[in-house]
Amino acid sequence: MSNWRRLLGLVSLLCVLVVAMPSGAGSTSALLSDEETSAASTLSAWTTALSLFWTQTLKADFDAGYRDFIDTETTLDSALLQSSIAFYAFRGNNTTDFWRYDSLSNEWTSMASAPGVVGAGGGLAFPRDNAIHENRYIYALQGGGSSAFWRYDIVTNTWKSDMPAAPGAVNAGGYLRWGGNQKLYAYQGGTTALWVFDISTNVWSTLASTSAATGAGASLVWTGDDYLYGTLGGVSDKFLRYSISGNAWSDGDALDVPGNIGAGAELSYVNKTFTLDDETTTVTYRYVYASLGGGSNAFYRYDPANNTWSAMTNMPGSVTAGGTLRWNGEGFIYAFQGGSINMWRYNILLNTWRTTLTPTPSAVTNGGALCSDGSSYLYAFQGGSTVFWRYNRTTDYLWAPMAPAPEVVSEGAALAYTGNYIYALRGGGSTDFWRYSISGNSWSAMASTPDGVGYGGALAWTGGDSIYALRGGGTTGFWRYSISANSWELMPSTPLAVSYGGSLAYKNTSNTIYAVRGGNTNGFFGYDLATGTWSTLANVTGAVGYGGAMVNVPGNFVYVMRGNATAGFYRFNWRSGKWQNRTSTPSPVGTGSVGGGALAYAGNGIIDALRGTGTTDVWRYTTAIDSWGVTLDTVPAITGLGAKMVGYVRAYVTVGTLESQVFDSGAPNTQWDLLEWDETLASDTDITFEVRASNTLFLVGDLALPWISVGGSSGVQLGNLVPPLTGRYVQWRATLTTSNILVTPELKEVRLYYTPV
Secondary structure, eight states: OOHHHHHHHHHHHHHOOEEOOOSSTTOOOEESOOOOOSSEEEEEOSSSSEEEEEEEOSHHHHHTSEEESEEOSSSTTOEEEOEEEEEEEEOOTTBOOEEEEETTTTEEEEOSOOSSOBOTTOEEEOOOOTTSGGGOEEEEEOOTTBOOEEEEETTTTEEEOOSOOOSSOBOTTOEEEEOSTTEEEEEOSSSSOEEEEETTTTEEEEOOOOSSOOOTTOEEEEOSSSEEEEEOOSSBOOEEEEETTTTEEESSSSOOOSSOBOTTOEEEEEEEEEEOTTSSOEEEEEEEEEEOOTTBOOEEEEETTTTEEEEOOOOSSOBOTTOEEEEOSSSEEEEEOSSSSOEEEEETTTTBSOOOOOOOSSOBOTTOEEEEOSSSEEEEEOSSSSOEEEEETTTTOOEEEOSOOSSOOOTTOEEEEOSSEEEEEOOTTBOOEEEEETTTTEEEEOOOOSSOBOTTOEEEEOSSSEEEEEOOTTBOOEEEEETTTTEEEEOOOOSSOBOTTOEEEEETTTTEEEEEOOSSBOOEEEEETTTTEEEEOOOOSSOBOTTOEEEEOSSSEEEEEOOTTBOOEEEEETTTTEEEEOOOOSSOBOOSSOOOOEEEEEETTEEEEEOOTTBOOEEEEEGGGTEEEOOOOOOSSOOOTTOEEEEEEEEEOSEEEEEOOOEEOSSTTOEEEEEEEEEEOOTTEEEEEEEEEESSOOOTTOSSSOOEEEESSSOEEGGGSSSOOBOSEEEEEEEEEESSTTOOOEEEEEEEEEEOO
16 A cells, blocks of 8 residues: 555545445445545645545456456456466477477467477476476487587576486486476386485486386376386386385386377376366375377377376377377376377366367358357357358267258358257348257247347247247347247347347256346346246446357356457356356457357357357367367477477466546546556566546547556656646556566556546
8 A cells, every 4th residue: 555545545534534436337425535446536745625436456456457368366456467388399309499389379389499409308307396496497418429408598588408328328218307306207218227416506316226227108207105116118017116215116006007108208296186177176186197109090098096097088099209198287287299290288187189170161240149059059140141150069070061051141140059940040130040050050030129220239038848048139129939839039138228149047056047238238147937027136346248158057057258359258147146257268259340249058068159250160168167268279290209389388468458447437537637546567677557538428449538657656647747647437458568578567456536527
């Protein structure tokens, strides 16, 4: 808390001044005080003029505006730069190629080349001891018959090539792994040698030998305790356990791998407790996962507690030299196939490799819609055309053209799956209502809707004879369709008009149909089927607009994609009546005039999504681990001997912006006096601000009203700007930056002081 605010609190106690506040957004009547609040409050300064202030300090405040690469989840009531899981990788194949993969952008980037060509036995290790150099270094063995040992600086993207050489030449079967306590452990390869490198002393030592020489595919894994587990490779099934404290191998304490280990094989240890979607059930995974390599697609899991192996879902292809396996610290394991550019991702909870979807054949726009049969297929309108697709989720993973819709569909189009049939609103102001026969791949015209359907048109099937519909188009129309009678009836109107981004979802556990209002508002309603009445529920966390969508998931939640040119994604708990932020969508959804975003529940805790927005993007969200899947990028070039991937590294984006909601002071020509903020700046980070104001209401994301830069030092006298900042409506924008991807600035609170005129 600033000295300014402490003094103001003292003044308030002395004066005991009570003032009435304007009726604008976030306003209140308040005793002059220093209490922290996210609403408008009052204060008295050294002058006789009365000043007011608007404070943004809570998570809900920051989320109410627009966030671009900003994280408000990790630290409560603070804004940080968005972080992602990054992996670093050698290509191997006798090249110096070194890459970084960013899971947030799903892109590979070429980094500083290795000091020498990497060959068989090449390896990477990333120590995660917090005491070690801010976790900024990756260590590497060159392999290929060399004893070279290097260190890579993540922050500066530079290599240190004069590290102490390994005790001998490293060849096929060589391997490097962090084992805790500032120690790196290494197989030499082609011999029985095991070495340890002490990071604190910068010295190599020789340890107890393995029972046989290691060969191609040999690897080590540390399970976070006193043990390393290792395979010998070289087409051997041997699986050994090494005691760190006892410096001894034991061949009999670990059951051998179910198959022979060959080139490209690797071990990966997962230690993670997952909270499932019901928010109460937890499940802990402490397993070693293993690929066999050597041209096999077999994939196994070892339980150290019970000394047992289990066969898991086969990998998508045969793994060979250049294969690698690495856990991301969350719910996935990433893998190279080797000998190709293929990269795959394994969902640990679902035991599936196929967590990604094929892009749609062409761009989805207004009128895009999606539904699912809950298991095998997705069905979708492209929007702006008659195109209708089916996506096969179980065999070929491809989109196929089905019988086209009878007419071009447009804004407000919607789909509802009812078992043997799919029902559809055409939208675009039309009353057309159709039925699609899944078995016959044909369309039929059904009874027309009572009025034309526009933006925000939506359908929800309640599991029996009834389908409910929102008319949208800026109206309160709400209807019910009888499947058996092929007829419509008018139902009680929604509490407020529904527009673009409006959507419906039925939840049988609450016997309620939920409705998102859309139209750049956060309105949210519930229709009780038992009483036939609407209720206004807790507002959606962010205003929903073009591209907004909602879907029901069995249990307590409905999920909402915000759209409105944002990546907002939320869920509503009908039992608690509260909203929660979920992981943002991979990219912003919707623009100022283009939607097409859609959601469908595909079963097994999976939500599939069309981004729309004039793109072919298709995403998959796993509710149990709060994670989005996209089509994985391929590696930049074919990997070969010595290829290895290392991580995970928690890396921050270098730039992010946080745009506040638009605040209404309640008075034209309001004079904006002072901008203050509280921040924590790590070395190499900064936060700068911009402001804008107008007597005419403008929206978040408005491109017409210019921003005014006010720098990066809190305490900006806005009255000294030329011209001074005035206007009834105001907004601020913070830009967070870092030149060190391992650290982030932190924004805690923003205060704007003003004087109504």
